[in-house]
Amino acid sequence: MRAGERAHRLLHEDIVEWRLAPGTVLSEVEQAARLGVSRTPVREAFSRLLSEGLVEPQPGRGLAVSPVSAESVRAMFELRMALDAQAAGLAAQRGDAGLFAELARRLEAMAEDPGQDDDDRHAYYALADRLDAALDAAVASSYLVQAQRSLRVHLSRVRRLSKGDERRLRGAAAEHAQIARAVAAGDPELARACTRVHLSNSMAAILAAISTTREEHP
Amino acid sequence: MRAGERAHRLLHEDIVEWRLAPGTVLSEVEQAARLGVSRTPVREAFSRLLSEGLVEPQPGRGLAVSPVSAESVRAMFELRMALDAQAAGLAAQRGDAGLFAELARRLEAMAEDPGQDDDDRHAYYALADRLDAALDAAVASSYLVQAQRSLRVHLSRVRRLSKGDERRLRGAAAEHAQIARAVAAGDPELARACTRVHLSNSMAAILAAISTTREEHP
DNA sequence: TTCTTCCTCTATGTATACACAGGTTTGGGC
DNA sequence: GCCCAAACCTGTGTATACATAGAGGAAGAA
Incomplete structure (x- = not known):
């Protein structure tokens, strides 16, 4: 290489x-x-x-x-809100309903019985990644997907902070499932709304994790 | 340097x-x-x-x-729609009403009497740039503004294609004025809607210019 | 003791030499 | 005349040498 x-x-x-x-x-x-x-x-x-x-x-x-601050996380999610909502809306118009219905089914199963060990966690992250990839493929809009990709680099850096929050995991799975359902149903407005709700919760979890970390290492 | x-x-x-x-x-x-x-x-x-x-x-x-195609313009505007609508919404929540009211007033004047020569055109472009800058400053969200900035590079490349369309100029000024008014009024939903309308018209003008160019140089 | 100035050291900016890979062209053989 | 192989040529990848600017420290003077 x-x-x-x-x-x-x-x-x-x-x-x-x-x-x-x-x-x-x-x-x-x-x-x-x-x-x-x-x-x-x-x-x-x-x-x-x-x-x-x-x-x-x-x-x-x-x-x-570059530093990571609560302010930068807020800015990150203000962009992500716009990108992911748009992507979900476009995917609902263009996506393959069957594929998203299948993803929704599996995410629902995971939300009901998340499991406890690392394997279960990895299975969930893998499934969430597959949903992201399916949305990317469905929107087929190079600039939008590219912007999401470059933002995900920063998101994965801050997401590490909230990993391991078991209660959040269950909620996130349920929210992902509902996004997939809305896309499968071909309902752009609902898909956008579900995405906004999910991101709002995600951001709150990360901000909470940051303030906890700050208290531990002031 | x-x-x-x-x-x-x-x-x-x-x-x-x-x-x-x-x-x-x-x-x-x-x-x-x-x-x-x-x-x-x-x-x-x-x-x-x-x-x-x-x-x-x-x-x-x-x-x-890199090539420029009708498809890439569509993809560009699918991203821009998301970014600018979000920016307009945030600016309506956070921006200085007085500043945007002033911009709206001057844009309205320009929409009513656009003028004909190059100086008038430049004055309009300068004013539109000032509106963009004011929106950037008002949202104060580094990631969102950064994404808009990198997209504007590509937009300025395709925008050259539709420059000189006098009728479009008048309409664009009116649309910009309405965006500024909505932001000044602190109405995020209206600001988002105006932005979407404006971008939809802009994209149509550019796509029309592209197909014209293609016919001239097949 | 403190402030200012100069020197030095370390950092990046630039140029260039060399390595290597892939494509094309040319020459030889069938 | 055509096909295959080898060499060359053009392109990027990497290393290194040198220039230069800026920061930090030391020394001298107030």
Whole structure:
């Protein structure tokens, strides 16, 4: 694999998985040494991270991993609300009803009996990802899907904060199921409304997790 | 100014202003020679253009300026519909009523008497840009504004196609005025609806311009 | 003791040399 | 005359050398 691509993927993962904490300063030579490549591919990786918004220029000190705040989560969800609602609405008009009915059925089953261990959790996340992928495929609108994709990078970074909240998991499954049902029914307005409700709850859960974390590490 | 930044700005302008037509193949050495810099800053510029979506990788032939099609315009407006409607709604909740009332007043004047020469057109575009900037400032939501900004790059590329349509200009001014009025009135639902109407008309005008162009140059 | 100035060091910006891959063209053989 | 293979050429990928700017520290003067 190309060194530049590899460097980008490693740094990307390190940031999203919180191995590189927000505020950490990155220098080209330092990362080049750590990743075992020269500065050139690291420069390429930095440039991509910058355009993704995962790092910010730090005047005179190179780049720093961008911070995560309650304010930034709110801003993130104000965009996500617009994107996902639009996507759900378009999918309801264009999607394959059978596919979404099937997804709804499986999500409902999961909402009623979420299970407790890691395997069950992973099964739920996999199913939620399949719903996202099905929505992407149904809207077939490159710019919209692209915007969602680049936002999901940031979402996956903050979502780690609320993972493991069992009660939220059950609710999220039920909300996903209802979105899938609305799309299967071909009801754009309902699909949009369900999406807004789901995102509102998700955001509340993440904001709660952030304030808890802040209290633990003030 | 840094050579990489300059190279990016020049290439960016060349693409948006249609001096580099869609499909044109770009090679590092060629552009480095044309712009009078070495390959390194050109590489940086290419990488930024790639992440903006203005160029696409052409397997085995370097990069090519991305194509513009009726389909891509539709996809663009499906995203813009979501972003601008959300922005207008948020601005109606948060914006300074006085500022938008003033903008509405001036846009109405322009809709009633648009004028005919280039100066009048420029005055209208300047006013429309001021409305966009005021909406951006009012929503104060970094992710949403950032998404709008990156989409506007592509929009400005296709908007050139419909510029000079005098009848559309008058209608667009009236629609902008109504958006500003709705925001000034603090009515999010109306602001969203006005935005959707405006964008629907804009898209129709651009699609009409594209099919006309296609007929002229089949 | 503190402020200012200069020096140094470390960071990035740029150029260029070299490696390598893929496509095309040309030459030889059938 | 056609087909296959090899070499070349053009393109990007990577490393490194050098220029330069900015920040931080040290030293001298007030």
